[in-house]
Amino acid sequence: MGNWERLVWNQRGVLLQGLMVTVEVCLIAFVLAVLGGLALCLVRMYMRPLKPLAVLLTEFFRATPIFVQLMWVTYVWPEIFGWPNSFFTAGWVALGLQSSGYLAETFRAGIEAVPRGHREAGYSVGMSPVLVFGRIVLPQSLLTVAPSIVNQFTVIVKSSTLVSVITVQDLMFQALKLVNVWYEPIEILTATAGIYIGFIFLVSTAGKMLADMLRQRYGLAAA
Amino acid sequence: MFWEYRLVLLRGLAFNAYVFLAAAAVALSVGLIAALLRINRAWPFRWIGTLHVEVFRNAPDYIMVVWVHFVLPLLLGAAIGRRIEFHPFVSAVIALGFVYSGYFAETFRAGIQSIPLGHIEAGRSCGMSEFLILRRVVLPQVVRRMLPEAINQFVSLFKATTIVSLIAVPDLMYQVSMVIQQEMKPLPLYTSAALTYFAVIYVVAGLVRLLSERWRNRIYA
Numbered sequence: 425m426g427n428w429e430r431l432v433w434n435q436r437g438v439l440l441q442g443l444m445v446t447v448e449v450c451l452i453a454f455v456l457a458v459l460g461g462l463a464l465c466l467v468r469m470y471m472r473p474l475k476p477l478a479v480l481l482t483e484f485f486r487a488t489p490i491f492v493q494l495m496w497v498t499y500v501w502p503e504i505f506g507w508p509n510s511f512f513t514a515g516w517v518a519l520g521l522q523s524s525g526y527l528a529e530t531f532r533a534g535i536e537a538v539p540r541g542h543r544e545a546g547y548s549v550g551m552s553p554v555l556v557f558g559r560i561v562l563p564q565s566l567l568t569v570a571p572s573i574v575n576q577f578t579v580i581v582k583s584s585t586l587v588s589v590i591t592v593q594d595l596m597f598q599a600l601k602l603v604n605v606w607y608e609p610i611e612i613l614t615a616t617a618g619i620y621i622g623f624i625f626l627v628s629t630a631g632k633m634l635a636d637m638l639r640q641r642y643g644l645a646a647a
Numbered sequence: 648m649f650w651e652y653r654l655v656l657l658r659g660l661a662f663n664a665y666v667f668l669a670a671a672a673v674a675l676s677v678g679l680i681a682a683l684l685r686i687n688r689a690w691p692f693r694w695i696g697t698l699h700v701e702v703f704r705n706a707p708d709y710i711m712v713v714w715v716h717f718v719l720p721l722l723l724g725a726a727i728g729r730r731i732e733f734h735p736f737v738s739a740v741i742a743l744g745f746v747y748s749g750y751f752a753e754t755f756r757a758g759i760q761s762i763p764l765g766h767i768e769a770g771r772s773c774g775m776s777e778f779l780i781l782r783r784v785v786l787p788q789v790v791r792r793m794l795p796e797a798i799n800q801f802v803s804l805f806k807a808t809t810i811v812s813l814i815a816v817p818d819l820m821y822q823v824s825m826v827i828q829q830e831m832k833p834l835p836l837y838t839s840a841a842l843t844y845f846a847v848i849y850v851v852a853g854l855v856r857l858l859s860e861r862w863r864n865r866i867y868a
Contacts, residue, residue: 487848488841489806491820496841499833582707589813596710609717617710624705 427608432615435602442598443619449516449594450581456520457576461527469532478528485525490583494518498590515587522583523576530572534565567639574631578624585620595619652826659819660843666739666808666816671801673744678751683781685756696752703749708742708807715742716814739811747804754796758789794859802852809844819843 432439468478485493498514501507508514538561546556566573588597599616603609684696703711716738724731733741762785770780812821823840827833 483849484845487802487852488845489809489848491809491812492837492841492844495820495824495833496837499827500837503834578705585707585709586810588709596707600713603717610721613710613714613718617706617714620707620710621702621705624707625701628705 427611428615431602431606431608431611435612438598438602439595439616439619442593442595443623445592446581446584446594446596449512449519449587449592450577450584453516453519453523453580453584454577456516457523457527457580458573460520460524461531464524464528465531465535468528469535482525482528485521486529488522490518490522491586491589493522494586494590497521511587511590511592514590515584515592519580519583519587523580526576526579527573530569530576531565534569535561537568538564563642567642570635570638571632574628574635577631578628581620581624581627652822655822655826656819656840656843659817659822660847662816662818663805663808666736666743666811666818667801667805669740670743670747670808671804673740674747674751674804677745677748679755681748681752682755682759685752686759700749700752703746704753706746706749708746709810709813711746712739712742712810712814715745735811735814735816738814739808739816743804743807743811747800747807750800750803751797754793754800755789757796758793759785761792762788791863794863795856798852798855798859801855802848805848806844 464478464482467474468482471478488496494515497508497518498511501514501517502509508517542560542564543556546560547553551559584594585596588594588600591597595616599612602612606612681696681699684692685700687693687696716733716735719738719741720731720733766784766788767780770784775783808818809820812818812824815821819840823836827836830836
Protein backbone atom coordinates (compact mmCIF):
# COMPACT_ATOMS: atom_id res chain seq x y z
CA MET A 425 0.00 0.00 0.00
CA GLY A 426 3.04 2.25 0.17
CA ASN A 427 2.66 3.12 -3.47
CA TRP A 428 -0.96 4.13 -3.02
CA GLU A 429 -0.04 6.43 -0.18
CA ARG A 430 2.85 8.03 -2.05
CA LEU A 431 1.17 8.39 -5.42
CA VAL A 432 -2.46 9.02 -4.57
CA TRP A 433 -2.99 10.04 -0.94
CA ASN A 434 -0.04 12.43 -0.80
CA GLN A 435 -1.21 14.00 -4.08
CA ARG A 436 -4.76 14.45 -2.86
CA GLY A 437 -4.49 18.24 -2.88
CA VAL A 438 -3.70 18.34 -6.58
CA LEU A 439 -6.32 15.73 -7.45
CA LEU A 440 -9.00 17.52 -5.44
CA GLN A 441 -8.08 20.78 -7.11
CA GLY A 442 -8.57 19.02 -10.44
CA LEU A 443 -11.93 17.66 -9.34
CA MET A 444 -13.01 21.18 -8.39
CA VAL A 445 -12.15 22.42 -11.89
CA THR A 446 -14.10 19.48 -13.36
CA VAL A 447 -17.12 20.37 -11.26
CA GLU A 448 -16.82 24.03 -12.22
CA VAL A 449 -16.62 23.33 -15.96
CA CYS A 450 -19.52 20.88 -15.75
CA LEU A 451 -21.80 23.23 -13.82
CA ILE A 452 -21.24 26.18 -16.16
CA ALA A 453 -21.69 23.88 -19.18
CA PHE A 454 -24.88 22.49 -17.65
CA VAL A 455 -26.42 25.93 -17.17
CA LEU A 456 -25.51 26.84 -20.75
CA ALA A 457 -26.95 23.52 -21.97
CA VAL A 458 -30.28 24.01 -20.19
CA LEU A 459 -30.68 27.61 -21.34
CA GLY A 460 -29.45 26.85 -24.87
CA GLY A 461 -31.60 23.75 -25.13
CA LEU A 462 -34.67 25.64 -23.99
CA ALA A 463 -33.96 28.45 -26.47
CA LEU A 464 -33.41 26.05 -29.38
CA CYS A 465 -36.55 24.14 -28.52
CA LEU A 466 -38.71 27.28 -28.16
CA VAL A 467 -37.44 28.75 -31.42
CA ARG A 468 -38.12 25.45 -33.13
CA MET A 469 -41.66 25.15 -31.80
CA TYR A 470 -42.94 28.73 -31.70
CA MET A 471 -40.93 30.82 -34.18
CA ARG A 472 -41.84 29.58 -37.60
CA PRO A 473 -39.36 31.58 -39.75
CA LEU A 474 -36.35 30.55 -37.68
CA LYS A 475 -37.34 26.90 -37.38
CA PRO A 476 -34.95 25.50 -40.05
CA LEU A 477 -32.01 27.22 -38.36
CA ALA A 478 -32.90 25.75 -34.97
CA VAL A 479 -33.36 22.27 -36.45
CA LEU A 480 -30.00 22.50 -38.24
CA LEU A 481 -28.20 23.63 -35.09
CA THR A 482 -29.84 20.94 -32.97
CA GLU A 483 -28.94 18.20 -35.42
CA PHE A 484 -25.40 19.51 -35.84
CA PHE A 485 -24.77 19.56 -32.10
CA ARG A 486 -26.25 16.10 -31.71
CA ALA A 487 -24.51 14.41 -34.60
CA THR A 488 -20.93 15.63 -34.18
CA PRO A 489 -18.63 13.95 -31.68
CA ILE A 490 -17.81 16.03 -28.60
CA PHE A 491 -14.08 15.79 -29.20
CA VAL A 492 -14.45 17.23 -32.71
CA GLN A 493 -16.67 20.03 -31.42
CA LEU A 494 -14.23 20.82 -28.65
CA MET A 495 -11.35 21.19 -31.10
CA TRP A 496 -13.55 23.18 -33.44
CA VAL A 497 -14.68 25.63 -30.78
CA THR A 498 -11.19 25.95 -29.34
CA TYR A 499 -9.20 26.51 -32.52
CA VAL A 500 -11.71 27.74 -35.11
CA TRP A 501 -14.04 30.04 -33.18
CA PRO A 502 -11.33 32.49 -32.13
CA GLU A 503 -10.47 32.93 -35.81
CA ILE A 504 -14.08 33.57 -36.82
CA PHE A 505 -15.61 35.29 -33.79
CA GLY A 506 -12.54 36.33 -31.81
CA TRP A 507 -13.96 34.39 -28.89
CA PRO A 508 -13.60 32.25 -26.66
CA ASN A 509 -10.36 33.76 -25.47
CA SER A 510 -9.37 31.09 -22.95
CA PHE A 511 -9.22 27.30 -22.99
CA PHE A 512 -11.45 27.14 -19.94
CA THR A 513 -14.19 29.10 -21.73
CA ALA A 514 -13.81 26.99 -24.87
CA GLY A 515 -14.20 23.87 -22.73
CA TRP A 516 -17.53 24.79 -21.20
CA VAL A 517 -18.84 26.31 -24.43
CA ALA A 518 -18.22 23.07 -26.34
CA LEU A 519 -19.65 20.86 -23.60
CA GLY A 520 -22.67 23.13 -23.24
CA LEU A 521 -23.40 23.31 -26.96
CA GLN A 522 -23.30 19.55 -27.43
CA SER A 523 -25.71 18.98 -24.55
CA SER A 524 -27.99 21.84 -25.57
CA GLY A 525 -28.73 19.90 -28.78
CA TYR A 526 -29.75 16.84 -26.78
CA LEU A 527 -31.73 18.84 -24.23
CA ALA A 528 -33.58 20.71 -26.99
CA GLU A 529 -35.06 17.42 -28.16
CA THR A 530 -35.77 16.37 -24.58
CA PHE A 531 -37.62 19.61 -23.82
CA ARG A 532 -39.59 19.30 -27.03
CA ALA A 533 -40.76 15.82 -26.04
CA GLY A 534 -41.70 17.15 -22.59
CA ILE A 535 -43.67 20.11 -23.97
CA GLU A 536 -45.47 17.94 -26.48
CA ALA A 537 -46.46 15.58 -23.66
CA VAL A 538 -48.50 18.30 -21.91
CA PRO A 539 -52.15 17.67 -22.86
CA ARG A 540 -53.73 20.30 -25.10
CA GLY A 541 -56.63 20.73 -22.69
CA HIS A 542 -54.35 22.17 -20.01
CA ARG A 543 -53.29 24.94 -22.35
CA GLU A 544 -56.85 25.62 -23.46
CA ALA A 545 -58.00 25.74 -19.86
CA GLY A 546 -55.39 28.43 -19.22
CA TYR A 547 -56.53 30.50 -22.21
CA SER A 548 -60.18 30.14 -21.23
CA VAL A 549 -59.55 31.75 -17.85
CA GLY A 550 -57.87 34.65 -19.64
CA MET A 551 -54.18 33.89 -19.14
CA SER A 552 -51.77 35.32 -21.71
CA PRO A 553 -49.75 32.87 -23.85
CA VAL A 554 -46.57 33.75 -21.95
CA LEU A 555 -48.29 33.14 -18.64
CA VAL A 556 -49.74 29.84 -19.88
CA PHE A 557 -46.28 28.72 -20.95
CA GLY A 558 -44.56 29.84 -17.75
CA ARG A 559 -47.18 28.64 -15.29
CA ILE A 560 -48.70 25.57 -16.94
CA VAL A 561 -46.63 24.10 -19.75
CA LEU A 562 -43.06 24.62 -18.53
CA PRO A 563 -43.43 23.31 -14.95
CA GLN A 564 -45.17 20.15 -16.11
CA SER A 565 -42.73 19.44 -18.91
CA LEU A 566 -39.74 20.05 -16.63
CA LEU A 567 -41.10 17.45 -14.23
CA THR A 568 -41.64 14.99 -17.06
CA VAL A 569 -38.11 15.33 -18.40
CA ALA A 570 -36.31 15.70 -15.05
CA PRO A 571 -34.67 12.24 -15.22
CA SER A 572 -33.36 12.94 -18.74
CA ILE A 573 -31.89 16.24 -17.58
CA VAL A 574 -30.05 14.47 -14.77
CA ASN A 575 -28.82 11.90 -17.25
CA GLN A 576 -27.54 14.65 -19.52
CA PHE A 577 -25.57 16.12 -16.64
CA THR A 578 -23.73 12.81 -16.18
CA VAL A 579 -22.98 12.83 -19.91
CA ILE A 580 -21.44 16.29 -19.48
CA VAL A 581 -19.26 15.04 -16.62
CA LYS A 582 -18.10 12.10 -18.72
CA SER A 583 -17.28 14.30 -21.70
CA SER A 584 -15.56 16.84 -19.47
CA THR A 585 -12.55 14.48 -19.23
CA LEU A 586 -11.74 15.66 -22.75
CA VAL A 587 -11.12 19.28 -21.76
CA SER A 588 -7.80 18.07 -20.36
CA VAL A 589 -6.70 17.78 -24.00
CA ILE A 590 -6.92 21.55 -24.39
CA THR A 591 -4.95 21.99 -21.13
CA VAL A 592 -7.84 22.88 -18.83
CA GLN A 593 -6.50 21.67 -15.50
CA ASP A 594 -9.28 19.30 -14.54
CA LEU A 595 -8.96 15.98 -12.70
CA MET A 596 -7.92 14.11 -15.85
CA PHE A 597 -5.25 16.71 -16.62
CA GLN A 598 -3.78 16.52 -13.12
CA ALA A 599 -3.79 12.72 -13.20
CA LEU A 600 -1.98 12.58 -16.55
CA LYS A 601 0.51 15.17 -15.30
CA LEU A 602 1.24 13.06 -12.21
CA VAL A 603 1.73 10.03 -14.46
CA ASN A 604 4.26 12.00 -16.49
CA VAL A 605 6.12 13.03 -13.34
CA TRP A 606 6.26 9.63 -11.62
CA TYR A 607 6.04 7.20 -14.57
CA GLU A 608 3.87 4.96 -12.41
CA PRO A 609 0.44 4.93 -13.97
CA ILE A 610 -1.16 1.97 -12.16
CA GLU A 611 -2.19 3.60 -8.89
CA ILE A 612 -2.82 7.11 -10.20
CA LEU A 613 -4.97 6.14 -13.16
CA THR A 614 -6.88 3.48 -11.24
CA ALA A 615 -7.64 5.97 -8.48
CA THR A 616 -8.69 8.60 -11.03
CA ALA A 617 -10.99 6.16 -12.80
CA GLY A 618 -12.41 5.23 -9.39
CA ILE A 619 -13.00 8.88 -8.49
CA TYR A 620 -14.79 9.54 -11.77
CA ILE A 621 -16.95 6.40 -11.52
CA GLY A 622 -17.83 7.13 -7.89
CA PHE A 623 -18.54 10.79 -8.60
CA ILE A 624 -20.79 10.08 -11.57
CA PHE A 625 -22.55 7.30 -9.66
CA LEU A 626 -23.22 9.68 -6.76
CA VAL A 627 -24.43 12.47 -9.03
CA SER A 628 -26.78 10.23 -10.97
CA THR A 629 -28.17 8.55 -7.85
CA ALA A 630 -28.72 11.85 -6.06
CA GLY A 631 -30.20 13.38 -9.20
CA LYS A 632 -32.62 10.50 -9.65
CA MET A 633 -33.71 10.76 -6.02
CA LEU A 634 -34.26 14.50 -6.37
CA ALA A 635 -36.21 14.04 -9.60
CA ASP A 636 -38.40 11.34 -8.05
CA MET A 637 -39.02 13.48 -4.98
CA LEU A 638 -40.07 16.49 -7.05
CA ARG A 639 -42.29 14.38 -9.25
CA GLN A 640 -43.96 12.76 -6.27
CA ARG A 641 -44.53 16.03 -4.49
CA TYR A 642 -46.09 17.66 -7.51
CA GLY A 643 -48.20 14.70 -8.46
CA LEU A 644 -46.42 12.95 -11.30
CA ALA A 645 -45.74 9.78 -9.35
CA ALA A 646 -47.29 7.56 -11.96
CA ALA A 647 -44.97 8.70 -14.75
CA MET B 648 -7.11 22.22 -48.20
CA PHE B 649 -9.34 19.39 -47.06
CA TRP B 650 -9.56 18.11 -50.62
CA GLU B 651 -5.77 18.06 -51.01
CA TYR B 652 -5.41 15.57 -48.18
CA ARG B 653 -8.51 13.55 -48.98
CA LEU B 654 -6.72 10.20 -49.24
CA VAL B 655 -5.04 10.43 -45.85
CA LEU B 656 -8.25 11.66 -44.28
CA LEU B 657 -10.37 8.95 -45.86
CA ARG B 658 -7.96 6.36 -44.55
CA GLY B 659 -8.46 7.95 -41.14
CA LEU B 660 -12.22 7.70 -41.46
CA ALA B 661 -11.81 4.02 -42.36
CA PHE B 662 -9.91 3.57 -39.11
CA ASN B 663 -12.87 5.09 -37.24
CA ALA B 664 -15.03 2.47 -38.90
CA TYR B 665 -12.67 -0.40 -37.97
CA VAL B 666 -12.52 0.67 -34.33
CA PHE B 667 -16.28 1.07 -34.34
CA LEU B 668 -16.97 -2.39 -35.81
CA ALA B 669 -14.54 -4.20 -33.51
CA ALA B 670 -15.70 -2.33 -30.42
CA ALA B 671 -19.35 -2.90 -31.33
CA ALA B 672 -18.71 -6.66 -31.57
CA VAL B 673 -17.04 -6.64 -28.14
CA ALA B 674 -19.78 -4.46 -26.65
CA LEU B 675 -22.61 -6.63 -27.97
CA SER B 676 -21.16 -9.94 -26.82
CA VAL B 677 -19.96 -8.73 -23.41
CA GLY B 678 -23.20 -6.81 -22.97
CA LEU B 679 -25.32 -9.89 -23.65
CA ILE B 680 -23.31 -11.93 -21.14
CA ALA B 681 -23.61 -9.18 -18.52
CA ALA B 682 -27.36 -8.92 -19.12
CA LEU B 683 -27.79 -12.67 -18.71
CA LEU B 684 -25.74 -12.55 -15.49
CA ARG B 685 -27.87 -9.69 -14.21
CA ILE B 686 -31.14 -11.55 -14.57
CA ASN B 687 -29.70 -14.83 -13.28
CA ARG B 688 -31.46 -16.36 -10.30
CA ALA B 689 -28.25 -17.00 -8.34
CA TRP B 690 -27.24 -13.86 -6.47
CA PRO B 691 -23.44 -14.02 -7.02
CA PHE B 692 -24.00 -13.86 -10.78
CA ARG B 693 -26.55 -11.11 -10.37
CA TRP B 694 -24.09 -9.06 -8.34
CA ILE B 695 -21.31 -9.49 -10.87
CA GLY B 696 -23.64 -8.38 -13.65
CA THR B 697 -24.86 -5.37 -11.67
CA LEU B 698 -21.31 -4.36 -10.73
CA HIS B 699 -20.26 -4.59 -14.37
CA VAL B 700 -23.12 -2.39 -15.51
CA GLU B 701 -22.70 0.21 -12.77
CA VAL B 702 -18.94 0.49 -13.26
CA PHE B 703 -18.92 0.78 -17.02
CA ARG B 704 -22.00 2.93 -17.38
CA ASN B 705 -20.55 5.50 -15.00
CA ALA B 706 -17.04 5.52 -16.45
CA PRO B 707 -15.95 8.27 -18.85
CA ASP B 708 -14.70 6.85 -22.17
CA TYR B 709 -11.46 8.81 -22.14
CA ILE B 710 -10.23 7.64 -18.74
CA MET B 711 -11.08 4.04 -19.66
CA VAL B 712 -9.15 4.28 -22.92
CA VAL B 713 -6.13 5.70 -21.10
CA TRP B 714 -6.46 3.15 -18.28
CA VAL B 715 -6.62 0.19 -20.65
CA HIS B 716 -3.71 1.52 -22.67
CA PHE B 717 -1.34 2.30 -19.81
CA VAL B 718 -2.42 0.27 -16.77
CA LEU B 719 -3.89 -2.99 -18.06
CA PRO B 720 -0.70 -4.15 -19.87
CA LEU B 721 1.30 -3.59 -16.66
CA LEU B 722 -1.19 -5.56 -14.56
CA LEU B 723 -1.42 -8.40 -17.07
CA GLY B 724 2.35 -8.36 -17.48
CA ALA B 725 2.83 -8.66 -13.73
CA ALA B 726 0.35 -11.53 -13.67
CA ILE B 727 2.10 -13.60 -16.34
CA GLY B 728 5.59 -12.37 -15.47
CA ARG B 729 6.41 -10.83 -18.84
CA ARG B 730 6.47 -7.32 -20.22
CA ILE B 731 3.62 -6.76 -22.63
CA GLU B 732 2.33 -3.77 -24.50
CA PHE B 733 -0.97 -3.20 -26.25
CA HIS B 734 -1.19 -1.85 -29.74
CA PRO B 735 -3.23 1.40 -29.48
CA PHE B 736 -5.89 -0.13 -31.70
CA VAL B 737 -6.32 -3.08 -29.31
CA SER B 738 -6.56 -0.80 -26.27
CA ALA B 739 -9.13 1.36 -28.03
CA VAL B 740 -11.29 -1.62 -28.94
CA ILE B 741 -11.11 -3.18 -25.47
CA ALA B 742 -11.86 0.09 -23.67
CA LEU B 743 -14.70 1.30 -25.87
CA GLY B 744 -16.11 -2.23 -26.15
CA PHE B 745 -16.28 -2.63 -22.39
CA VAL B 746 -17.63 0.85 -21.69
CA TYR B 747 -20.44 0.39 -24.19
CA SER B 748 -21.11 -3.18 -23.04
CA GLY B 749 -22.47 -1.58 -19.87
CA TYR B 750 -25.05 0.38 -21.87
CA PHE B 751 -25.88 -2.57 -24.11
CA ALA B 752 -26.33 -4.84 -21.08
CA GLU B 753 -29.11 -2.57 -19.83
CA THR B 754 -30.72 -2.47 -23.27
CA PHE B 755 -30.59 -6.27 -23.52
CA ARG B 756 -31.96 -6.65 -20.01
CA ALA B 757 -34.90 -4.35 -20.68
CA GLY B 758 -35.57 -6.26 -23.89
CA ILE B 759 -35.36 -9.68 -22.27
CA GLN B 760 -37.55 -8.70 -19.34
CA SER B 761 -40.19 -7.35 -21.69
CA ILE B 762 -40.72 -10.82 -23.19
CA PRO B 763 -43.82 -12.37 -21.55
CA LEU B 764 -42.95 -15.25 -19.23
CA GLY B 765 -45.54 -17.37 -21.03
CA HIS B 766 -43.34 -17.54 -24.14
CA ILE B 767 -40.49 -19.00 -22.12
CA GLU B 768 -42.80 -21.42 -20.32
CA ALA B 769 -44.26 -22.49 -23.66
CA GLY B 770 -40.74 -23.26 -24.85
CA ARG B 771 -40.03 -25.27 -21.71
CA SER B 772 -43.25 -27.24 -22.03
CA CYS B 773 -42.23 -28.27 -25.55
CA GLY B 774 -39.05 -29.64 -24.04
CA MET B 775 -36.65 -27.01 -25.43
CA SER B 776 -33.40 -26.50 -23.54
CA GLU B 777 -32.77 -23.12 -21.85
CA PHE B 778 -30.16 -22.21 -24.45
CA LEU B 779 -32.48 -23.13 -27.32
CA ILE B 780 -35.25 -21.00 -25.77
CA LEU B 781 -32.88 -18.07 -25.53
CA ARG B 782 -31.77 -18.48 -29.14
CA ARG B 783 -35.08 -19.30 -30.79
CA VAL B 784 -37.73 -17.60 -28.66
CA VAL B 785 -36.22 -14.77 -26.61
CA LEU B 786 -33.40 -13.24 -28.65
CA PRO B 787 -35.25 -12.81 -31.96
CA GLN B 788 -37.92 -10.81 -30.18
CA VAL B 789 -35.41 -8.91 -28.04
CA VAL B 790 -33.39 -7.81 -31.06
CA ARG B 791 -36.45 -6.32 -32.69
CA ARG B 792 -37.57 -4.55 -29.54
CA MET B 793 -34.20 -3.08 -28.66
CA LEU B 794 -33.21 -1.93 -32.16
CA PRO B 795 -34.19 1.76 -31.90
CA GLU B 796 -32.40 2.11 -28.56
CA ALA B 797 -29.41 0.11 -29.79
CA ILE B 798 -29.03 2.32 -32.86
CA ASN B 799 -28.74 5.37 -30.59
CA GLN B 800 -25.99 3.60 -28.71
CA PHE B 801 -24.19 2.64 -31.90
CA VAL B 802 -24.24 6.32 -32.83
CA SER B 803 -22.71 7.26 -29.45
CA LEU B 804 -20.11 4.54 -29.88
CA PHE B 805 -19.15 5.86 -33.29
CA LYS B 806 -18.84 9.36 -31.89
CA ALA B 807 -16.70 8.00 -29.06
CA THR B 808 -14.26 6.49 -31.56
CA THR B 809 -12.93 10.02 -32.20
CA ILE B 810 -11.15 10.02 -28.85
CA VAL B 811 -8.94 7.07 -29.82
CA SER B 812 -6.82 9.62 -31.69
CA LEU B 813 -5.54 10.64 -28.26
CA ILE B 814 -3.69 7.32 -27.87
CA ALA B 815 -2.36 7.62 -31.43
CA VAL B 816 -4.74 5.40 -33.36
CA PRO B 817 -4.52 7.04 -36.80
CA ASP B 818 -8.21 7.90 -37.18
CA LEU B 819 -9.68 10.93 -38.96
CA MET B 820 -9.20 13.28 -36.00
CA TYR B 821 -5.58 12.14 -35.63
CA GLN B 822 -4.83 12.74 -39.31
CA VAL B 823 -6.52 16.12 -39.16
CA SER B 824 -4.37 17.25 -36.25
CA MET B 825 -1.26 15.95 -38.01
CA VAL B 826 -2.10 17.97 -41.13
CA ILE B 827 -2.86 21.01 -38.97
CA GLN B 828 0.56 20.78 -37.38
CA GLN B 829 2.08 20.93 -40.85
CA GLU B 830 -0.13 23.56 -42.38
CA MET B 831 -1.03 25.65 -39.33
CA LYS B 832 -4.54 26.21 -40.66
CA PRO B 833 -7.05 24.92 -38.15
CA LEU B 834 -10.04 26.79 -39.56
CA PRO B 835 -10.71 24.89 -42.80
CA LEU B 836 -9.50 21.56 -41.47
CA TYR B 837 -11.36 21.33 -38.17
CA THR B 838 -14.49 22.77 -39.75
CA SER B 839 -14.48 20.23 -42.54
CA ALA B 840 -13.70 17.44 -40.09
CA ALA B 841 -16.75 18.43 -38.06
CA LEU B 842 -18.89 18.62 -41.19
CA THR B 843 -17.60 15.22 -42.38
CA TYR B 844 -18.48 13.56 -39.10
CA PHE B 845 -21.84 15.31 -39.10
CA ALA B 846 -22.64 14.14 -42.63
CA VAL B 847 -21.49 10.57 -42.04
CA ILE B 848 -23.30 10.15 -38.74
CA TYR B 849 -26.47 11.96 -39.80
CA VAL B 850 -26.85 10.16 -43.11
CA VAL B 851 -25.82 6.69 -41.98
CA ALA B 852 -27.85 6.83 -38.77
CA GLY B 853 -30.90 8.10 -40.64
CA LEU B 854 -30.61 5.35 -43.24
CA VAL B 855 -30.13 2.62 -40.64
CA ARG B 856 -33.13 3.91 -38.65
CA LEU B 857 -35.29 3.83 -41.77
CA LEU B 858 -34.23 0.30 -42.69
CA SER B 859 -34.68 -1.00 -39.17
CA GLU B 860 -38.17 0.51 -38.96
CA ARG B 861 -39.13 -1.19 -42.22
CA TRP B 862 -37.72 -4.49 -41.07
CA ARG B 863 -39.47 -4.24 -37.71
CA ASN B 864 -42.78 -3.39 -39.35
CA ARG B 865 -42.54 -6.25 -41.79
CA ILE B 866 -41.74 -9.03 -39.35
CA TYR B 867 -42.92 -7.72 -36.05
CA ALA B 868 -46.22 -5.93 -36.57
